[in-house]
Amino acid sequence: MTPIIRVHHLHKHFRLTRNRHGLLGAVRGLIAPEYRTVRxxxxxxxxxxxxxxxxxxxxxxAGKSTTIKMLAGLLVPTSGEIVVxxxxxxxxxxxxxxxxxxxxxxxxxxxxxxxxxxxxxxLQHIYKIPAQQFQRNLDEFRQLLGLDAFINTxxxxxxxxxxxxxxxxxxxxxxxxxxxxxxxxxGLDVVAKERIRQFIQHVNRVRGTTVILTTHDLSDVEKxxxxxxxxxxxxxxxxxxxxxxxxxxxxxxxxxxDFAENYSDAPVDGAEIAGRDGNRVTYEFERRVIxxxxxxxxxxxxxxxxxxxVREPDIESTIxxxxxxxxxxxxxxxxx
Amino acid sequence: xxxxxxLARRSFQRQLTYRAATIAGLVTNFFFGVLRVAVLTAFYxxxxxxxxxxxxxxxxxxxxxxxxxxxxxxxxxxxxMNSIYTGAVATDLLKPMGYYRFWMAQDLGRAVAQLxxxxxxxxLAYAIFFPITWPKSVGQWLALVVAMALAWMISFSVRxxxxxxGFWTPNALGFVRFAFILMYFLTGFLMPLRFxxxxxxxxxxxxxxxxxxxxxxxxxLGVLTxxxxxxxxxxxxxxxxxxxxxxxxxxxxxxxxxxxxxG
Ligand SMILES: Nc1ncnc2c1ncn2[C@@H]1O[C@H](COP(=O)(O)OP(=O)(O)OP(=O)(O)O)[C@@H](O)[C@H]1O
Ligand SMILES: [Mg+2]
Numbered sequence: 001m002t003p004i005i006r007v008h009h010l011h012k013h014f015r016l017t018r019n020r021h022g023l024l025g026a027v028r029g030l031i032a033p034e035y036r037t038v039r040x041x042x043x044x045x046x047x048x049x050x051x052x053x054x055x056x057x058x059x060x061x062a063g064k065s066t067t068i069k070m071l072a073g074l075l076v077p078t079s080g081e082i083v084v085x086x087x088x089x090x091x092x093x094x095x096x097x098x099x100x101x102x103x104x105x106x107x108x109x110x111x112x113x114x115x116x117x118x119x120x121x122x123l124q125h126i127y128k129i130p131a132q133q134f135q136r137n138l139d140e141f142r143q144l145l146g147l148d149a150f151i152n153t154x155x156x157x158x159x160x161x162x163x164x165x166x167x168x169x170x171x172x173x174x175x176x177x178x179x180x181x182x183x184x185x186x187g188l189d190v191v192a193k194e195r196i197r198q199f200i201q202h203v204n205r206v207r208g209t210t211v212i213l214t215t216h217d218l219s220d221v222e223k224x225x226x227x228x229x230x231x232x233x234x235x236x237x238x239x240x241x242x243x244x245x246x247x248x249x250x251x252x253x254x255x256x257x258d259f260a261e262n263y264s265d266a267p268v269d270g271a272e273i274a275g276r277d278g279n280r281v282t283y284e285f286e287r288r289v290i291x292x293x294x295x296x297x298x299x300x301x302x303x304x305x306x307x308x309x310v311r312e313p314d315i316e317s318t319i320x321x322x323x324x325x326x327x328x329x330x331x332x333x334x335x336x
Numbered sequence: 337x338x339x340x341x342x343l344a345r346r347s348f349q350r351q352l353t354y355r356a357a358t359i360a361g362l363v364t365n366f367f368f369g370v371l372r373v374a375v376l377t378a379f380y381x382x383x384x385x386x387x388x389x390x391x392x393x394x395x396x397x398x399x400x401x402x403x404x405x406x407x408x409x410x411x412x413x414x415x416x417m418n419s420i421y422t423g424a425v426a427t428d429l430l431k432p433m434g435y436y437r438f439w440m441a442q443d444l445g446r447a448v449a450q451l452x453x454x455x456x457x458x459x460l461a462y463a464i465f466f467p468i469t470w471p472k473s474v475g476q477w478l479a480l481v482v483a484m485a486l487a488w489m490i491s492f493s494v495r496x497x498x499x500x501x502g503f504w505t506p507n508a509l510g511f512v513r514f515a516f517i518l519m520y521f522l523t524g525f526l527m528p529l530r531f532x533x534x535x536x537x538x539x540x541x542x543x544x545x546x547x548x549x550x551x552x553x554x555x556x557l558g559v560l561t562x563x564x565x566x567x568x569x570x571x572x573x574x575x576x577x578x579x580x581x582x583x584x585x586x587x588x589x590x591x592x593x594x595x596x597x598x599g
Contacts, residue, residue: 072430097430
């Protein structure tokens with residue numbers, strides 16, 4: 001099957017004028033401005049199949065929003081190719097945007113002074129959505145997103161979480177093939193986040209909409225994405241399964257054991273003791289060295305055990321380690 | 337067409353909700369109208385006519401121009417520029433519709449609301465307090481309606497064009513303000529154009545500005561007659577087309593340049 005998104009050697013460079021200090025500097029700046037180039041996106045390639053839901057991750061300033069804007073046709077690439085749904089996004093704007101939906105967490109598509117319902121009606125006309133389809137979608141989203149409580153409130157009077165729900169509904173009324181979400185959970189409380197995640201999952205699973213999601217909240221990723229892409233400094237550091245990332249860079253797993261007796265020491269091959277608290281001992285072990293079942297087998301043959309629990313390294317600390325320790329860059333150096 | 341109407345209707349409704357602003361605008365426009373009447377009366381002194389315009393005509397002129405300030409957004413309109421600067425333009429460009437028509441529809445709603453809520457009350461107030469001249473024939477009224485509609489389209493396109501400067505510089509405010517100051521003089525808002533020297537009027541007539549106000553005024557006062565009216569309306573129409581094309585071309589170049597601010 002042909003991919004719905006194909007991105008090839010994509011670059012976006014911004015040219016900024018360098019400000020010089022003082023009067024003399026200002027005058028020189030006028031005569032011979034000095035430029036500085038920011039490589040916001042610096043050679044990214046990937047494909048996306050129809051129906052995928054990928055997380056697009058990276059630290060602040062990594063180039064996520066810039067990529068999304070290019071994919072949505074809002075920015076013209078400096079070089080490289082993008083083909084989405086058979087279109088070059090920025091070239092055929094009107095035809096292209098009719099088939100996509102986008103939510104930029106920081107701003108709204110809705111009319112500030114109009115009640116939500118009026119904005120949605122306008123969108124029906126803008127996207128020329130047949131009345132039946134519009135009504136069906138609206139009913140479904142109203143219920144899933146709980147819009148009824150504020151559907152007659154002007155957008156300017158909505159809370160952030162309410163506005164985000166209204167915006168998600170607005171982005172999907174026309175049954176887009178693709179949905180771009182740039183930080184859709186930014187600034188929301190736990191309950192609101194969860195509701196939005198469930199909605200995104202529903203849209204992806206039930207409607208088959210392809211979704212690209214950027215976020216700084218890794219529970220979004222854990223809950224939603226099988227595949228993640230990690231970028232930093234405009235370069236793609238990782239593109240693959242989240243699970244693999246966890247295995248490879250996840251650090252150590254933990255096994256917490258409650259023994260039936262108080263052993264003064266309880267060594268076992270393949271794992272190290274990381275802490276103890278009365279009868280409770282915490283072991284650390286590596287996935288590639290020993291499987292959890294094997295370790296449990298060894299322990300139970302040597303000691304009397306009441307209870308035990310395997311703890312996976314959380315994805316948040318994994319990805320933080322990847323950013324901070326530049327694990328992926330070293331990994332690719334080693335591979336070359 | 338349906339979309340255009342729906343956008344205009346929402347924009348009209350939105351204007352109706354700005355009641356306090358409307359009343360403030362009404363009072364201000366009328367107050368300055370009275371001032372202008374005083375100045376013109378002093379200027380006329382004992383003369384019955386200046387450059388073919390009677391004092392009553394001049395008073396009508398001030399009433400009419402004060403009345404349509406809101407309709408034509410003569411004193412400034414920065415919405416497109418602001419939406420470029422806040423990045424709101426991004427969400428509008430994600431909608432499958434022409435950006436120029438999108439704003440035109442919304443401006444139409446705004447303009448019609450201003451016509452109803454500001455232009456009519458001001459003209460009525462003038463009619464109560466001052467001697468004014470009204471159009472005398474059905475034909476003149478019809479021509480006036482057409483001229484007003486075309487004047488709005490020209491004014492919209494000029495304002496839109498000026499706002500597009502926002503695509504090129506982060507400091508377009510000065511430029512857009514300058515465009516509005518030009519409008520102030522060259523449209524014939526400040527003074528009827530016929531008070532100015534001939535060469536100046538001829539120069540103005542090479543620009544779209546007089547077709548925003550002067551044409552409307554001259555039709556209203558009956559200065560233009562018969563074939564002159566037809567020529568004036570056709571000239572307006574010509575500017576509507578030229579400016580419409582210019583807006584589209586420059587808009588396209590601007591969108592290409594667009595760098596949306598903010599993360
Ligand atoms: N309009 C612009 N002009 C100049 N530089 C820009 C512009 N937009 C983005 N940049 C720069 O490009 C880089 C990438 O920015 P981008 O907004 O894509 O990051 P991001 O990954 O979305 O970050 P965040 O997580 O903070 O939203 C940054 O260094 C930023 O300063
Ligand atoms: Mg961003």
